[in-house]
Amino acid sequence: MNRKIFESYVRFFSKNQTARYTLHFVYKLLPIVMFVAYPALLVYAFVERRDALLRLILVPLGVFIGVSLLRVVVNEPRPYERYGMPSVFRKDTKGKSFPSRHTASAFIIAMAFLYVNVPLGIAAMVIALLIEASRIMAGAHYVHDVVAGTAISVLAGWVFFFIV
Numbered sequence: 620m621n622r623k624i625f626e627s628y629v630r631f632f633s634k635n636q637t638a639r640y641t642l643h644f645v646y647k648l649l650p651i652v653m654f655v656a657y658p659a660l661l662v663y664a665f666v667e668r669r670d671a672l673l674r675l676i677l678v679p680l681g682v683f684i685g686v687s688l689l690r691v692v693v694n695e696p697r698p699y700e701r702y703g704m705p706s707v708f709r710k711d712t713k714g715k716s717f718p719s720r721h722t723a724s725a726f727i728i729a730m731a732f733l734y735v736n737v738p739l740g741i742a743a744m745v746i747a748l749l750i751e752a753s754r755i756m757a758g759a760h761y762v763h764d765v766v767a768g769t770a771i772s773v774l775a776g777w778v779f780f781f782i783v
Contacts, residue, residue: 646753678779682727690715706758722768725750730776
């Protein structure tokens with residue numbers, strides 16, 4: 620995302636109230652939905668799929684820790700920092716843009732759902748895609764931030780849920 624695209628997103632969502640409310644819903648509420656659904660998945664696994672419970676805990680935890688450490692090491696500035704103007708929702712977090720932890724978390728949770736129940740996993744993937752897009756449109760992350768978060772989680776999920 621270059622400065623021109625960033626400014627166009629901020630301008631569009633500043634002028635279009637319906638679009639802003641929709642983006643706000645996706646940006647704020649859908650991550651909460653995913654992060655509430657995940658403990659529900661763990662409770663289900665505890666009751667019905669104890670054989671999968673440890674994997675459902677350790678794989679997302681590993682991705683979360685790995686992405687968190689990578690963000691500290693890379694410490695890339697966020698678009699609103701680089702371009703010197705506020706994002707759509709006026710964040711003030713400095714650095715730690717790469718990779719997107721919201722995106723990585725949403726996708727590894729979606730992979731966990733996919734491992735346990737394919738239809739729920741597909742629904743979770745759609746939600747994760749919406750979260751991913753919202754991070755860019757709100758100006759909180761660059762495209763490469765969310766793509767990296769997605770790639771890390773999908774690869775880790777594929778390997779540790781479906782191959783190992």
